[in-house]
Amino acid sequence: MSNVQVAVVTGSNKGIGLAIVRALCKQFPGDVYLTSRDPGRGQAAVAQLQQEGLRPLFHQLDIDDLQSIRALRDFLKEKYGGLNVLVNNAGIAFKVQDTTPFAVQAEVTLKTNFFGTRNVCTELLPLVKPYGRVVNVSSMVSCSALRGCSQELQQKFRSDTITEDELVQLMAKFVEDTKKGVHEKEGWPNTAYGVSKIGVTVLSRIQARLLNEHRKGDHVLLNACCPGWVRTDMAGPKATKSPEEGAETPVYLALLPSSADAPHGQFVSDKTVKAW
Numbered sequence: 628m629s630n631v632q633v634a635v636v637t638g639s640n641k642g643i644g645l646a647i648v649r650a651l652c653k654q655f656p657g658d659v660y661l662t663s664r665d666p667g668r669g670q671a672a673v674a675q676l677q678q679e680g681l682r683p684l685f686h687q688l689d690i691d692d693l694q695s696i697r698a699l700r701d702f703l704k705e706k707y708g709g710l711n712v713l714v715n716n717a718g719i720a721f722k723v724q725d726t727t728p729f730a731v732q733a734e735v736t737l738k739t740n741f742f743g744t745r746n747v748c749t750e751l752l753p754l755v756k757p758y759g760r761v762v763n764v765s766s767m768v769s770c771s772a773l774r775g776c777s778q779e780l781q782q783k784f785r786s787d788t789i790t791e792d793e794l795v796q797l798m799a800k801f802v803e804d805t806k807k808g809v810h811e812k813e814g815w816p817n818t819a820y821g822v823s824k825i826g827v828t829v830l831s832r833i834q835a836r837l838l839n840e841h842r843k844g845d846h847v848l849l850n851a852c853c854p855g856w857v858r859t860d861m862a863g864p865k866a867t868k869s870p871e872e873g874a875e876t877p878v879y880l881a882l883l884p885s886s887a888d889a890p891h892g893q894f895v896s897d898k899t900v901k902a903w
């Protein structure tokens with residue numbers, strides 16, 4: 628088993644994830660894994676970074692596929708005895724003009740952005756070593772979507788005692804409510820992406836609390852963040868930040884020095900903690 632440090636970035640064959648891998652290859656003192664659900668797209672991205680003189684490693688990872696997540700988990704356990712940095716970046720968004728029925732958009736979006744990210748956390752967080760750093764890429768849209776929720780839902784999502792099971796049930800209820808056509812009546816905002824990112828932000832708050840309760844002495848720091856509005860296939864060419872600029876806050880959180888004890892359990896944008 629190697630003593631080399633290791634960082635993993637999900638969904639990193641393009642966009643912000645690729646820019647995070649590029650920055651980590653330059654700044655992280657260890658092995659950096661570019662991961663992709665499609666090995667062809669992943670290897671092409673690795674080759675692109677190699678052309679720039681960088682040396683990322685590759686592992687397949689589809690966050691929708693539990694077997695794929697567990698294969699990565701077993702690989703990391705076997706080769707490195709754990710994990711030092713995990714950036715949960717993989718995500719999807721339907722385009723505004725997409726005519727797919729809203730209930731389908733809700734199910735598909737929640738499946739990857741919330742349930743997939745949660746499955747990665749369930750499998751990989753136990754592997755995170757002392758002084759490890761976990762970054763969950765959420766979005767400012769989680770904040771606006773939260774404000775669009777009923778008072779009752781807002782209270783639940785801001786609660787300091789909400790459990791992971793309760794959050795999972797709420798996310799599943801959103802999907803069910805969209806299928807019944809009652810999501811607005813039930814207090815949800817009209818955005819599947821926004822609700823999925825509420826899930827990511829609240830999940831991060833819960834996981835940070837659990838780390839405090841069970842692994843306080845390990846100094847692991849876990850945060851959610853927004854990369855900003857970034858020119859990628861997801862956000863389009865009009866967005867204000869380059870992928871490299873979008874990577875800045877996630878990379879800052881991934882490389883918080885071992886002397887740092889904050890931020891932890893926060894929502895961070897432009898390297899600044901924002902109120903939830």
Ligand code: NAP
Nearest residue numbers: 638642643689690691716717718766856857859860861862
């Ligand atoms: P992007 O260019 O569309 O890239 C998304 C990445 O996620 C791709 O590599 C994609 O792989 C991967 N992915 C999707 N589903 C996956 C799955 N099931 N398993 C593994 N990988 C999967 O989007 P981006 O703008 O870089 O977004 C990155 C993250 O930032 C997302 O979480 C997004 O919600 C968040 N974000 C973006 C913005 C923005 O303005 N761009 C703003 C706020 C937050 P494929 O190539 O195989 O599809």
